[in-house]
Amino acid sequence: MIALLLRDLKLAFRAGGGFGLGLAFFLIVTVMVPFSVGPQSALLSTIAPGVLWLGALLACLLSLDRLLALDWEDGSLDLLATAPLPLEAVVTIKALAHWITTGLPLVLAAPVLGVLLNLPVAGFSWLVVSLLVGTPALSVIGTFGAALTVGLKRGGLLLSLLVLPLYVPTLIFGAEAARRGAVGMDTGTPMLMLAGITAATVALLPFASAAVLRVNLR
Amino acid sequence: MTLTVTDLSIARGGIPVLQGLGFDLRPGTALVVRGPNGIGKTTLLRTLAGLQPPLSGHITGAEDTIAYAGHSDGIKPTLTVTENLTFWASVFGTAEIRPALEAFELNDLATRHAGNLSAGQKRRLGLSRLLVTGRPIWVLDEPTVSLDVSAVAMFATAVRAHLSQGGCALIATHIDLGLDAAVLDVGPFRAKPRPVTDFDGDFL
Amino acid sequence: MTFSTKANALWEYANPKKFLATTERVLPFFWASAAACLAVGLIWGFFFTPDDYRQGATVKIIYLHVPAALLAINAWFMMLLTSLIWLIRRHHVSALAARAAAPVGVVMTLIALATGAIWGQPMWGTWWAWDPRLTSFLILFLFYLGYIALWEAIENPDTAADLTSVLCLVGSVFAILSRYAVNFWNQGLHQGASVMRIEAVTGGDTQEKVSNVFFYPLLVCIVGFVLLFVALVLYRTGTEIRARRIRALLARERVGA
Numbered sequence: 001m002i003a004l005l006l007r008d009l010k011l012a013f014r015a016g017g018g019f020g021l022g023l024a025f026f027l028i029v030t031v032m033v034p035f036s037v038g039p040q041s042a043l044l045s046t047i048a049p050g051v052l053w054l055g056a057l058l059a060c061l062l063s064l065d066r067l068l069a070l071d072w073e074d075g076s077l078d079l080l081a082t083a084p085l086p087l088e089a090v091v092t093i094k095a096l097a098h099w100i101t102t103g104l105p106l107v108l109a110a111p112v113l114g115v116l117l118n119l120p121v122a123g124f125s126w127l128v129v130s131l132l133v134g135t136p137a138l139s140v141i142g143t144f145g146a147a148l149t150v151g152l153k154r155g156g157l158l159l160s161l162l163v164l165p166l167y168v169p170t171l172i173f174g175a176e177a178a179r180r181g182a183v184g185m186d187t188g189t190p191m192l193m194l195a196g197i198t199a200a201t202v203a204l205l206p207f208a209s210a211a212v213l214r215v216n217l218r
Numbered sequence: 219m220t221l222t223v224t225d226l227s228i229a230r231g232g233i234p235v236l237q238g239l240g241f242d243l244r245p246g247t248a249l250v251v252r253g254p255n256g257i258g259k260t261t262l263l264r265t266l267a268g269l270q271p272p273l274s275g276h277i278t279g280a281e282d283t284i285a286y287a288g289h290s291d292g293i294k295p296t297l298t299v300t301e302n303l304t305f306w307a308s309v310f311g312t313a314e315i316r317p318a319l320e321a322f323e324l325n326d327l328a329t330r331h332a333g334n335l336s337a338g339q340k341r342r343l344g345l346s347r348l349l350v351t352g353r354p355i356w357v358l359d360e361p362t363v364s365l366d367v368s369a370v371a372m373f374a375t376a377v378r379a380h381l382s383q384g385g386c387a388l389i390a391t392h393i394d395l396g397l398d399a400a401v402l403d404v405g406p407f408r409a410k411p412r413p414v415t416d417f418d419g420d421f422l
Numbered sequence: 423m424t425f426s427t428k429a430n431a432l433w434e435y436a437n438p439k440k441f442l443a444t445t446e447r448v449l450p451f452f453w454a455s456a457a458a459c460l461a462v463g464l465i466w467g468f469f470f471t472p473d474d475y476r477q478g479a480t481v482k483i484i485y486l487h488v489p490a491a492l493l494a495i496n497a498w499f500m501m502l503l504t505s506l507i508w509l510i511r512r513h514h515v516s517a518l519a520a521r522a523a524a525p526v527g528v529v530m531t532l533i534a535l536a537t538g539a540i541w542g543q544p545m546w547g548t549w550w551a552w553d554p555r556l557t558s559f560l561i562l563f564l565f566y567l568g569y570i571a572l573w574e575a576i577e578n579p580d581t582a583a584d585l586t587s588v589l590c591l592v593g594s595v596f597a598i599l600s601r602y603a604v605n606f607w608n609q610g611l612h613q614g615a616s617v618m619r620i621e622a623v624t625g626g627d628t629q630e631k632v633s634n635v636f637f638y639p640l641l642v643c644i645v646g647f648v649l650l651f652v653a654l655v656l657y658r659t660g661t662e663i664r665a666r667r668i669r670a671l672l673a674r675e676r677v678g679a
Contacts, residue, residue: 003308007297014296075290079347082267082286083309144592148572148585158568158575162589165564166596169603176607189606197599208592215584218270232580233673 001089004080008097011070018066022059022102023109029055030113041118048117049127049178055113056106056131057138057171061163063102064142065149065156067094068213072150081217087210095136095143095206103135119182126181130194134174137198140205141166147209151216170197220244221283221355221386223266226275227409230261234273234409241402243355243386248377248399251390257404259390263359264288266388285351288359291344295333299324299343302332307350318349321376322369337364345373348380356380356387362395370395436513438663445656452653459646467639483541485640489647491534494562497527497651501569502594505587515659517583518666520590521573522658526651528566535559554605561600565593579666 012019071077111124145163149155177190227237235258267286303315322342374395467485501520508517539549576582
């Protein structure tokens with residue numbers, strides 16, 4: 001299992017692995033926001049937590065279609081399915097690798113982009129914490145979407161259509177926690193709900209992902 | 219470990235392709251699968267490897283014993299030859315990749331990125347993966363595609379060595395590997411279509 | 423003993439042939455009674471009930487809005503149920519019934535959203551508000567779209583049935599989760615505000631709030647919509663079975679048998 005994780009990380013960091021693309025996308029989306037809504041710092045600081053959450057979510061989404069498709073195309077998935085590793089473990093590791101290469105960098109970059117959007121000082125820690133707790137759910141749900149569409153030639157757009165509705169609860173609680181944190185309100189409930197969603201998806205969704213992957217492999 | 223197949227029927231895309239297939243594959247023996255294109259050889263091998271369920275029939279002795287090699291090798295172009303092999307070795311829980319490199323004369327290429335290999339060299343790397351799986355039953359789908367004469371000989375030697383160690387191999391191929399292998403012609407097992415009037419639960 | 427025979431008798435309708443034969447017999451009845459109920463309910467509701475003292479004639483859109491909203495949700499439940507039956511018992515008719523119900527469900531959702539907007543405009547002065555109930559329906563609409571798109575995208579019918587069934591299962595959990603999330607989220611936005619409490623005029627409070635004058639024709643309309651839904655789903659399932667049959671015959675021809 002460690003070997004698969006290490007291989008996926010290595011592949012992501014090597015040339016053409018696509019590491020950093022999500023991060024660059026996150027940066028660009030954030031920079032575009034003031035151009036679209038205007039430069040008033042009061043407005044920007046109000047919408048900053050939500051915009052940053054949405055940006056992180058879209059950056060996550062962007063890298064999902066590579067998550068399993070590359071291994072599908074070169075036959076690695078067939079071979080992994082016949083290996084001693086259960087497919088549930090394979091999809092969990094894939095999601096973990098996706099989180100380390102996409103989710104974690106987004107979490108770390110978010111405060112810097114928060115400065116660009118005049119995020120209130122109180123909001124920084126809550127933004128980071130909510131993203132840290134919420135992005136694993138995004139990776140796991142995304143892996144399910146990727147497993148659903150892996151056999152399709154042009155699955156990218158369909159993948160977004162399937163995954164975005166599934167992202168709704170995570171986005172609502174995550175952005176709400178960050179927003180409440182920024183204005184100094186109590187973040188207890190949304191943070192608990194967010195943590196609950198992450199825990200439940202990490203524990204249960206790999207079974208669904210493995211099941212649909214098995215269907216797609218046959 | 220003997221692989222036993224009895225009264226096996228398989229389907230591709232929901233359409234039955236082969237039916238009533240049965241054979242034994244004993245340790246130390248090889249079986250060459252022949253048949254016209256599109257008859258379902260690949261489907262048969264994928265079914266044996268456990269990638270798809272059979273329509274009916276039984277396969278015994280296939281649990282965690284099969285090393286499958288299909289049309290694509292699962293090679294990552296940005297990893298070196300050694301890294302590719304080491305990965306599969308650790309997935310299958312074996313440590314030694316030296317013998318695999320030697321058997322397919324990959325020693326000189328060990329530090330090269332797999333993306334820089336020729337098609338034949340890639341294929342050799344793909345086949346050397348079989349040696350690091352440590353599994354007794356090799357199920358190979360057209361293993362000699364894009365191999366030159368000397369590489370085919372390398373492959374045949376590797377298969378012979380595997381058989382002499384008590385392993386066995388099921389190979390779908392059209393070329394003569396010079397192996398002492400039985401031939402399974404799947405042509406006669408082509409599935410007969412059910413009558414059109416039979417409009418029941420499974421449509422076909 | 424009696425139970426198992428009964429159950430087996432029910433599963434017999436999972437045979438496409440038996441299903442087609444039976445639906446062909448019962449469909450005319452469903453069409454006719456749906457048309458009758460809708461005609462009675464709508465005419466009664468539109469022309470023979472008084473205008474609401476506060477809402478005027480706009481209240482009468484309730485006869486379309488409430489039944490459509492009810493079916494929008496229940497169509498998804500029906501898909502969930504038939505998907506489970508497909509995953510567990512592998513009856514093709516069940517999977518095709520789920521596929522057949524999805525477009526009907528999507529249209530019901532659209533009707534509910536559109537009539538809601540038309541109703542909401544004079545009442546609240548806006549076509550759309552991010553009220554929890556409205557938002558939930560919008561999310562349900564997105565789930566329907568994804569489900570239908572996945573069916574359309576996959577070539578192999580059995581693979582498509584498997585994948586869409588799992589999506590329906592996972593989607594149901596997330597749809598319920600979204601419902602709670604949206605409830606929480608909007609409270610968070612308008613704390614204590616109750617300007618847009620549409621519960622007061624639709625849904626849960628309907629029976630208390632809407633007097634019997636409105637309620638009986640509404641009941642007839644709901645029965646009519648349910649009958650229409652059943653008729654549409656049975657009819658569309660029959661179409662799906664025939665389409666599947668044609669595919670099978672073409673595939674057989676391709677193999678050269």
